[in-house]
Amino acid sequence: YLTGEKVWEYTIASTSGLLNAENRDWSKTIFQKLEIPSTIKGELTHPGTTSYFLKDEILKELDISQNIPIVCVPGHDSACAVIGANLDNNSAYLINGTWSLLGVELSKTITDLVGLKKGLVNEGSLEKKIRFMSMTIGTLPLQSLRNQWKKENENIDFKDFSNLAKNSILNNHIEITEEFLITSDIENLIKDKYFKKYRCVINSKEDILRIIYNSLGNNYRESLELIKNLSNKEINNVVLLGGGNQDSFLIEIIRKSFDCSIIIGPIEASVTGNALIQFKSL
Structure with missing residues (x-):
């Protein structure tokens, strides 16, 4: 909503039961066993390492010209x-x-x-x-x-x-x-x-x-x-x-x-x- 970017944040993803406990990424086995389409997931984003900018529509609505970074925090x-x-x-x-x-x-x-x-x-x-x-x-x-x-x-x-x-x-x-x-x-x-x-x-x-x-x-x-x-x-x-x-x-x-x-x-x-x-x- 703020940036136009869709992210799969690691700490929230870890509560889903869909990660591999060892490599801490999506588990192919679990997705296959539960017949969950892999298209619903994307690459995991780790908090504190990623930021995006507030999207243009909101900048315009608020009459702001300066780019404002939106930080990915633990969800x-x-x-x-x-x-x-x-x-x-x-x-x-x-x-x-x-x-x-x-x-x-x-x-x-x-x-x-x-x-x-x-x-x-x-x-x-x-x-x-x-x-x-x-x-x-x-x-x-x-x-x-x-x-x-x-x-x-x-x-x-x-x-x-x-x-x-x-x-x-x-x-x-x-x-x-x-x-x-x-x-x-x-x-x-x-x-x-x-x-x-x-x-x-x-x-x-x-x-x-x-x-x-x-x-x-x-x-x-x-x-x-x-x-x-x-x-x-x-x-x-x-x-x-x-x-x-x-x-x-x-x-x-x-x-x-x-x-x-x-x-x-x-x-x-x-x-x-x-x-x-x-x-x-x-």
């Missing part, structure tokens, strides 16, 4: 976020939002069946690198609780969640599964899961919130251990990105869950990475 928001993280060779990242993406940047793909069964993925990153990561439900249960309580005329703000959860002494956790995506009564789902696991009833908002915080921390800990084992990579620090960085108690839980240092990265990491790629390209 995937998490790929942009990781660029905004300023990782080193021993860093992992945790995009700490509605969905949680925890991973490392690698020069090679990892296709171990253990990772496949656990839902780990290889997605594209800058300079043809790979983001080897787990994707789990993040702060969605907290958002759903707030929405449910709001409908019940209990308007508890997110900033109050931390203080409520701190008042609970529970150290247990539950499994945050796909049920959390579809339920219309998340409070009772949490209570039921807790009762089935521990044969103990919880009712207070403090305990309900604490269980979700604990469960997120446990998910992150397990995901990081699996990634470390499969990548054979030493992790010295985890850079936290995204809106969850505004939740002080969630940060505290994460610190306790990891046996390495925590670095607080930008909340708007995708925006930061997008801008950095444009600067780099220009």
Whole structure:
């Protein structure tokens, strides 16, 4: 729309399931097996290496005479976020939002069946690198609780969640599964899961919130251990990105869950990475 040029950007293409994991290009085998016409694809474009100019029609419409370059950035928001993280060779990242993406940047793909069964993925990153990561439900249960309580005329703000959860002494956790995506009564789902696991009833908002915080921390800990084992990579620090960085108690839980240092990265990491790629390209 902006340039008149059609591109197939690498980080988005990597999420399609249509790339060869080894050479990171379109897989002829997959296209043939699925009977997808090869005419729908073009040569992959890598972010930060390509720019086109704003097309003449738009220049004319805006009454601009100077050519304006349009930079090809990572089309995937998490790929942009990781660029905004300023990782080193021993860093992992945790995009700490509605969905949680925890991973490392690698020069090679990892296709171990253990990772496949656990839902780990290889997605594209800058300079043809790979983001080897787990994707789990993040702060969605907290958002759903707030929405449910709001409908019940209990308007508890997110900033109050931390203080409520701190008042609970529970150290247990539950499994945050796909049920959390579809339920219309998340409070009772949490209570039921807790009762089935521990044969103990919880009712207070403090305990309900604490269980979700604990469960997120446990998910992150397990995901990081699996990634470390499969990548054979030493992790010295985890850079936290995204809106969850505004939740002080969630940060505290994460610190306790990891046996390495925590670095607080930008909340708007995708925006930061997008801008950095444009600067780099220009």
